[in-house]
Amino acid sequence: MCDESLVDENGEINDKQVDFICHNCGENITNNNEYCPKCGVKLNTDELIFNSNTKNKSYLKIILGIVIIITVILITTAIINYIQISNLKKELLQGWERVDGDKNSNILCVLDFSENEIDYRVETGYKWIDTKIATFEYKVISGNKIKVNRFGYGWETINIEFNDDKTMMKLSPALTSVDDNEYWFQFD
Numbered sequence: 001m002c003d004e005s006l007v008d009e010n011g012e013i014n015d016k017q018v019d020f021i022c023h024n025c026g027e028n029i030t031n032n033n034e035y036c037p038k039c040g041v042k043l044n045t046d047e048l049i050f051n052s053n054t055k056n057k058s059y060l061k062i063i064l065g066i067v068i069i070i071t072v073i074l075i076t077t078a079i080i081n082y083i084q085i086s087n088l089k090k091e092l093l094q095g096w097e098r099v100d101g102d103k104n105s106n107i108l109c110v111l112d113f114s115e116n117e118i119d120y121r122v123e124t125g126y127k128w129i130d131t132k133i134a135t136f137e138y139k140v141i142s143g144n145k146i147k148v149n150r151f152g153y154g155w156e157t158i159n160i161e162f163n164d165d166k167t168m169m170k171l172s173p174a175l176t177s178v179d180d181n182e183y184w185f186q187f188d
């Protein structure tokens, strides 16, 4: 004998409404009844037996829900990270320069980013003096961080901050010196 309300239109037990079974006759108990509606035994809350099938199904649904939420978060994070990395790569590839020394100095330092390398060179306006100072291996690891392999010290993380119109970037620590940070300007 099944209570009508416990059965859905497909004739299956409605999970949501079945919480406990009577310890005496096994009847499904959905309300906080004092007596079992089937056998009339007094129901003691402590003695009510979990309908383990129903509970297990509920737990499975909760676990499945959590797994789906976590998966969605991970995929979203990966996509955002990918977009941020692509954007930073694009910004860096445009080329960066800095005047060394005082304002009237003719020595222009240049950072030339390619896919995996940064060429650091100076330009003086005199071809015979122009020199490539170093080539660093690098990789973009997030929207504001690169890893650089300088001077064989292993991979170091450098933070990159842009100004609003992305014409200036601050590297911390500095790439071309031992300073805490340095500023580079995008080519005109």
Ligand SMILES: [Zn+2]
Residues within 6 Å of the ligand: 022, 023, 024, 025, 026, 027, 036, 037, 038, 039, 040, 041
């Ligand atoms: Zn009963």
